[in-house]
Amino acid sequence: MQNRVLLVEDDDELRELLSQYLTTQGFSVREAANGRDGLALALAHDCDIVVLDIMLPDINGLDVLRELRAETHLPVILLTARGDETDRIVGFEVGADDYIPKPCNPRELVARLQALLRRIAWDQKTDVDATRTYGDLRVEPGQRRIYQDDAPLELTATEYEVLQVLLAHAGSVVRKTDLMQWALGRRLEAYDRTLDMHISNLRKKLGNDDPPRIETVRGLGYSYRVPAQ
Amino acid sequence: MQNRVLLVEDDDELRELLSQYLTTQGFSVREAANGRDGLALALAHDCDIVVLDIMLPDINGLDVLRELRAETHLPVILLTARGDETDRIVGFEVGADDYIPKPCNPRELVARLQALLRRIAWDQKTDVDATRTYGDLRVEPGQRRIYQDDAPLELTATEYEVLQVLLAHAGSVVRKTDLMQWALGRRLEAYDRTLDMHISNLRKKLGNDDPPRIETVRGLGYSYRVPAQ
């Protein structure tokens, strides 16, 4: 399916522009307007690559990168207005994989994203492919499979995507619009019941427990019940 | 341990300058002043990473890269005077990992070299030049043959490439676009069923087991089922 990009950029206009372009280029985009949200989303294991602006309102992008590197080797491309060379060198030292000065050409951004993803796909996997466990569920991103008590669930591509997003945000509510965007890659339109159907099918495949693993938050979205320790 | 860089650059002065700087930065440098020598050295498995000028007296740097990519996934950083954007995009499409416009800052070159090498070290790739065994299959890259229970499989050149790539990533899903690029060396276009045919033929030659050794992951690609211990 499509690669998942996390775009951390405070300039709403630029973020929107890049987000749309990346979407047309076949990426599934998550957005964050500040460092705190960006870091949280990046650590949620719900994206394959990060595009990170250095100038952010709250936490400096380099500090976000530092914190991220303490946990993961998620590929990161830095973005900045400052053509400052020192900035650039520091960025690499902190662990960036690439660096693009603004104003950035969207086509170049895409080319560099793809070059990096290709390199990673060839070399044996980063921690994006690390298996993660949520109670009796185990996500194996490399195989694109989810196991329940060591038995693989027979999920379709979309079901896998939906469940994996819910699991990445286990314990908190994922809004329907976000779930739609992230898992299905398109916007939620009125009267579109597609997502509800996928949830329904997922619940069936997960076994219709009580209380349900996937809780409905009326008017908002869904949430995977955080598993008891 | 120092990393071995191959520097392919026709401008003697610049090459000498970069070579010296790279040496002071702890790299072991091999040099080539034209495309032909560069290609030969790169294929000699005697370096870890290549810095490749696009403007070369004999073969165009992009063609050198193309030929290199037919054989190996050696990391390559392109270098060029032309700030031409198209050149840049083409470079990435052909399989470059990075791109630096001249005049290049040696410090930035080193930073990018290190970023790329670090990425590769993190992702520890499987050595595709070594003999590998997967259950009853054994890949002998030296002979370009694959043995099943010590009996050689009668594979065509393309079939060998496809199966070899699948085996190198045994247990994880290889996307069709990647498989196409890595095994067939070209981009997957719409309505191209070539890959499907090779998979079909491979399955036949491997014996149509159940469950199939080569699993289809609908909408994504294929995956070689990891053999039971």
Next chain:
DNA sequence: AGGCTGGTGTAAAGGTTCGGTAAAGGCAAA
């Protein structure tokens, strides 16, 4: 309470896309 409204659950039907494969075509080397 009763009824309205809008969000949700889900069975079933619809329609499209995708993958498997036989067979034909094309191309290049022997």
Next chain:
DNA sequence: TTTGCCTTTACCGAACCTTTACACCAGCCT
């Protein structure tokens, strides 16, 4: 020319995403 192999074409069946339809429930208003 023959041979071997890669590619294209074509058809079929299966998978599965989406739509439709109806039932249900919660909250709110009267």
